[in-house]
Amino acid sequence: MLTYKQALDKVFDQISLLPKLEEQVNLLDSVGRVLAEDVISDVNLPPFDNSSMDGYVIKYNPDIRAWNVIGELSAGNYQEFEVDYNKTVSIMTGAKLPKGADTVIPVENCIISGNKITVSENYALKRGKNARLLGEDIKNNSVAISRGTLIKSSNISLAAACGKSFLSVFAKLKIGVFATGDELVSIDTVPVNDQIRSSNLSTLTAMVNEMNMEPVVFGFIKDKLELIESKISQALSTDIDILITSGGVSVGKFDFMQEALINMGADILFWKVNIKPGKPFLFSTFKIGSKIIPIFSLPGNPLSCFVNFQLFVKQALLMHYGIKSTNHFTAKLKSSAQKGDNKLHFTMAESSFDIEHGYFEVDSAGSQSSGSMSTMSKSDCMYLFPEELTMLSKGDWVECIRI
């Protein structure tokens, strides 16, 4: 059976073949998207030497500590002045420095007397202090923000200053999702007898949204071979880039997903990974002309379905876009744990940061039964319980993946 690493490599081999199309979005719609262009500044930043303080602007000379005020400058109201050793101009934050000037004395360090100012005795003059120089932040025509950056609000000022009302970002992949199960009813139905509400479809859709991709929801169907084939066919006839299915991948008599995929002409790349939960994960691809659609067939158990998405779909997409994953960390285990198999376990867990010691602590969030939606709901991460171990002790360091 494949290890997690081997399986992820095989998934990534296919995901990495997906085209990275680009689209223009409004600057404000770019947050959360991946930049598909280098943002090049069309100006120097700052565009001119300017003052970072309200004060008086001078031509630095260590021996001069008094000046005549010859004028006033504020941001956006430039006038021509020439500052010499004994002359100064009153200047506001952001205003362009006048000719000859290189240094600003903050107003609170000046003694003002009519048209003359003197600098306070204890103030140390320093050439260039409180002056921001043309291009010191970003040079004209240089790369301000690199292609591949995951855009956050902290990138927006710089993009705006570079004149970008629109940014080129990678287009959202269209990700089809459907679920199978004779027992499934819709959320707004009260289940009777041995029915349960379909929950994976909503969770998969939410996770696709969280990745800033575009979900295409094909609903849920019964566990009948011909229905599954027909649903796969319907999904593959659209312009989706990836298909995710839930259910029908275990070894039960009504697990038709693999048979349906084979009948439809999909290439089965692997079935089963040595992990828990989510062992029955089935990965295949479907070729339509030169287009290859990766198909993730996940188990129907809510926890297995969720964990498989996190481990395979999400990780492979982060790798595809070259996003440095910040969701891996190590933590100190708060309770011991045992297992009786040689699978790699992903334990749904709650982490907290110990501010005093500077490390994360982590603890199981409850029952790891693959149906335990309350555990999933309480979790903020999964910790890894390695294949070869059967015991973890309180205080052990474990690898974690934030969800």
Added chain:
Amino acid sequence: MLTYKQALDKVFDQISLLPKLEEQVNLLDSVGRVLAEDVISDVNLPPFDNSSMDGYVIKYNPDIRAWNVIGELSAGNYQEFEVDYNKTVSIMTGAKLPKGADTVIPVENCIISGNKITVSENYALKRGKNARLLGEDIKNNSVAISRGTLIKSSNISLAAACGKSFLSVFAKLKIGVFATGDELVSIDTVPVNDQIRSSNLSTLTAMVNEMNMEPVVFGFIKDKLELIESKISQALSTDIDILITSGGVSVGKFDFMQEALINMGADILFWKVNIKPGKPFLFSTFKIGSKIIPIFSLPGNPLSCFVNFQLFVKQALLMHYGIKSTNHFTAKLKSSAQKGDNKLHFTMAESSFDIEHGYFEVDSAGSQSSGSMSTMSKSDCMYLFPEELTMLSKGDWVECIRI
């Protein structure tokens, strides 16, 4: 001058008075929102005893290791069977347990011979194994997800299983934003002479969006007292809950924000905080009948404006909704740092997690000049350089706030 903590307390005093209105949103639109109701389950979860494996379901008896197969059960296809010590039913994952049954043997541990099965010699039978019991995850009528939870995709399965197609969440606050500055031109204009592009307006809007609040953008205006008064008046005549302004709060001759606010009848709660950047932050409120609108007047320098939003607007809103802030952490400093004042500095920084040692490292992201948008763009956090210190050494532990 107020400390950061004192200023934040004063801000929170006002923010905590804002009404927490509720609205119903579609389950999938709830991700990123704060739950305004306790989600109560209208069913037991699971709704019936069921199998967590594909296998054979038995009535546990430590001495019996062979059974006659009397039928077959799959999820959603319940039929009446009664299992006794020598009888078993073939059962699929998720199927309801038949009468009398309590334990499931996985199919891979069974030796099947016609209508009889025997359990493998090395398999340890255990009562209740692979059976999920009615209500073991969530009891009918109990709280499944608590009011105040920040909804993530990991909460969706449970909400769906509880029958919630819609969730009640706290309504988005409407947050007005405008900027002032004679030097400002729009992003799509090429600035000439001493003009610069307006970038704070976009960044503030992006940060409001990131908080899942509703921005109301009032544009930018010149630094003229009457224009600022008129813009404040325009903003306050709408149904905004909070107003954020940028620019005009320093000690320069054209810093009219405070004067305008006083003229309009706002109550100035404080001006200036002992921090860097963002010292000139001005906080006021405006009463309209029983409604009190908090007004955050931030400096026009991009870094100051950004940091003030993170420190005051964002933190106060997280506190208002009772969201346990997960954006505080401690990290080991990668380079020494010095400062010459007694302000609390928030240094824009880049952090990384050292997987091997289990801690964060952090380093300044570049020039901390309040105009340095490239530093802001590279940062993922701010580290705190305390008031009383003038020196931090490489390897020191520092507090950090993720941005």
